[in-house]
Amino acid sequence: MSDVKIEASALSRSYRRADGAEVKALSAVDLRIEAGQFVCLVGPSGCGKTTLLQIIAGLVPPSGGNIVVNGQRVTAPGPSRGMVFQKDSVFPWMRVHANVEYGLSCRGVAKAERQKVAAQYLERVGLSHVAGAWPRELSGGMLKRVAVATVFANGADVLLLDEPFGALDYVTKRQLHDVLLTLWAEGEAGRRRTVVFVTHDVDEAMILADRIVVLRAGRVVDDLAVAADRPRTTDALLLPGMVRIKHILLTHLGLEAAR
Amino acid sequence: MGILLLLALWQALTSVVARSSLPTPLSVAIRIRQDFIHADQLSFYGLNTGLLDSMAYTATNVAAAVLMGAVVGAPLGLVTARFRLLRALVDPVLMTAGTIPIIVLAPFFLIWFGVDRISAMLLVAIFVTVILYVFAQRAADNIDPVYEESAYTLGASRARVVRDVLLPGTVPQILGGIRIALAGAWGLEAIAELMGAQYGIGKIVQLLAGATDVEGIFAALLVLGVVAVACDGLAAWVVARLAVWNQPARTGAE
Ligand SMILES: Nc1ncnc2c1ncn2[C@@H]1O[C@H](COP(=O)(O)OP(=O)(O)OP(=O)(O)O)[C@@H](O)[C@H]1O
Ligand SMILES: [Mg+2]
Numbered sequence: 001m002s003d004v005k006i007e008a009s010a011l012s013r014s015y016r017r018a019d020g021a022e023v024k025a026l027s028a029v030d031l032r033i034e035a036g037q038f039v040c041l042v043g044p045s046g047c048g049k050t051t052l053l054q055i056i057a058g059l060v061p062p063s064g065g066n067i068v069v070n071g072q073r074v075t076a077p078g079p080s081r082g083m084v085f086q087k088d089s090v091f092p093w094m095r096v097h098a099n100v101e102y103g104l105s106c107r108g109v110a111k112a113e114r115q116k117v118a119a120q121y122l123e124r125v126g127l128s129h130v131a132g133a134w135p136r137e138l139s140g141g142m143l144k145r146v147a148v149a150t151v152f153a154n155g156a157d158v159l160l161l162d163e164p165f166g167a168l169d170y171v172t173k174r175q176l177h178d179v180l181l182t183l184w185a186e187g188e189a190g191r192r193r194t195v196v197f198v199t200h201d202v203d204e205a206m207i208l209a210d211r212i213v214v215l216r217a218g219r220v221v222d223d224l225a226v227a228a229d230r231p232r233t234t235d236a237l238l239l240p241g242m243v244r245i246k247h248i249l250l251t252h253l254g255l256e257a258a259r
Numbered sequence: 260m261g262i263l264l265l266l267a268l269w270q271a272l273t274s275v276v277a278r279s280s281l282p283t284p285l286s287v288a289i290r291i292r293q294d295f296i297h298a299d300q301l302s303f304y305g306l307n308t309g310l311l312d313s314m315a316y317t318a319t320n321v322a323a324a325v326l327m328g329a330v331v332g333a334p335l336g337l338v339t340a341r342f343r344l345l346r347a348l349v350d351p352v353l354m355t356a357g358t359i360p361i362i363v364l365a366p367f368f369l370i371w372f373g374v375d376r377i378s379a380m381l382l383v384a385i386f387v388t389v390i391l392y393v394f395a396q397r398a399a400d401n402i403d404p405v406y407e408e409s410a411y412t413l414g415a416s417r418a419r420v421v422r423d424v425l426l427p428g429t430v431p432q433i434l435g436g437i438r439i440a441l442a443g444a445w446g447l448e449a450i451a452e453l454m455g456a457q458y459g460i461g462k463i464v465q466l467l468a469g470a471t472d473v474e475g476i477f478a479a480l481l482v483l484g485v486v487a488v489a490c491d492g493l494a495a496w497v498v499a500r501l502a503v504w505n506q507p508a509r510t511g512a513e
Contacts, residue, residue, distance in 0.1 A: 059408050079414030089409035093427035093504045102423070103413035134504050147409075154413055 006033040010065035025051040036192035040205035043215035082156030084164040097131040103154030121149040282474040290478040328387025336395025357389035379451035394436030398429035434498040
């Protein structure tokens with residue numbers, strides 16, 4: 001059960017900005033993520049979270065080091081690693097249901113089947129009623145949910161989510177947590193999928209994660225196991241172990257003094 | 260509304276300017292009716308045709324030129340936007356071609372291709388190609404990379420990304436470019452015909468200019484103008500149809 005799904009070794013990435021300055025987005029990141037693990041990445045804005053996800057997805061090549069997923073070196077993006085982007089990624093020129101079906105159609109799934117799957121995921125994110133709408137007719141939060149449904153419907157074994165619920169209201173966010181946790185649990189052959197989830201929200205990380213990795217200035221500065229039972233109720237978040245984790249996270253984010 | 264204003268202005272001008280250099284709207288209208296099927300004045304020059312046939316000839320050339328330019332220019336613009344090397348190769352060629360005045364280019368085409376319609380057509384097609392190349396390339400440069408990235412992570416092949424992302428994402432700008440190219444193409448086609456052709460509105464203008472038949476020239480140009488405006492309206496309508504998704508969201512009040 002402890003086979004490694006994602007392995008980053010000495011990963012680094014630097015950008016040269018237009019003004020000539022060199023920005024180190026990631027430096028010497030070592031990270032092993034086991035199959036079925038739910039990992040949350042937290043850290044202050046600009047610390048390299050998106051960059052790390054993009055490298056795992058194969059969208060950005062590392063400047064140094066290695067990234068291996070499923071035992072293979074990542075060189076290009078592919079459908080085995082689904083990504084929900086921080087920016088809006090829903091195609092404005094396709095209707096909502098066509099967006100959700102897109103990945104399936106790329107992989108040659110028959111029309112009737114992909115319509116069924118798309119309808120199912122639109123239902124799960126609460127958007128059945130706008131399946132035939134154009135994206136421009138939806139609100140920001142609804143667009144985000146379409147993006148989530150699109151990636152979930154595609155059924156990738158590794159899910160990379162970049163602040164997917166950041167723009168959502170509290171109720172919808174909590175509902176989508178349940179959707180995500182269900183999806184996570186129902187991977188192929190009864191095995192859990194592997195999830196890397198970027199968030200700014202400390203409580204969100206504690207509700208979802210098995211493990212919370214803290215990034216700061218392009219480096220991994222902490223790596224915390226979250227052992228509480230699931231489903232995590234409001235009371236579970238008040239257990240001494242959880243409160244201790246929360247204090248550590250808040251300290252990393254500079255909101256509390258170290259004690 | 261604008262047409263009425265134009266007519267009124269025209270009518271007012273005819274009362275100050277000599278009739279021989281500016282005919283009245285009414286006389287031009289009558290002349291259009293006379294010349295519509297068969298223009299007697301042109302028979303002197305051995306040209307057995309009327310405004311309708313000539314307009315059809317010119318319009319066919321323009322349509323063919325815009326089509327050729329669109330088919331070559333737009334895809335080339337899209338592809339070069341994604342392949343730097345190709346871009347470095349194609350950019351200078353097309354940019355140079357685009358800056359040569361048609362007056363300079365026309366004689367060469369007449370020598371190479373003769374006074375057939377192919378000369379004028381190619382001449383216009385070159386300019387349409389350059390315009391659409393630039394429009395398509397700019398559109399592809401401006402489309403947010405997140406769409407292509409998203410398509411790739413969903414499992415799209417390169418060909419599918421071009422078909423499902425690059426093309427639809429740039430269609431509004433390319434169609435806008437086609438409208439602009441179309442607007443310019445009428446004038447260019449007329450000039451090309453003026454410089455050497457056997458038929459067409461431009462040819463009529465050239466012949467009648469030799470006879471200083473101002474009324475006849477006005478009649479021909481007015482027909483050209485009306486058809487050009489009508490085509491632009493048609494193009495605008497098609498553009499709106501083809502990019503429904505791109506309509507401003509706040510207008511959907513049905
Ligand atoms: N394409 C780029 N060109 C230049 N610099 C970049 C580029 N992408 C990211 N960077 C820089 O790399 C650093 C890390 O960026 P990244 O997007 O990974 O941060 P992040 O942790 O996702 O931040 P946020 O929480 O605000 O989304 C930042 O300093 C950013 O300015
Ligand atoms: Mg980010």
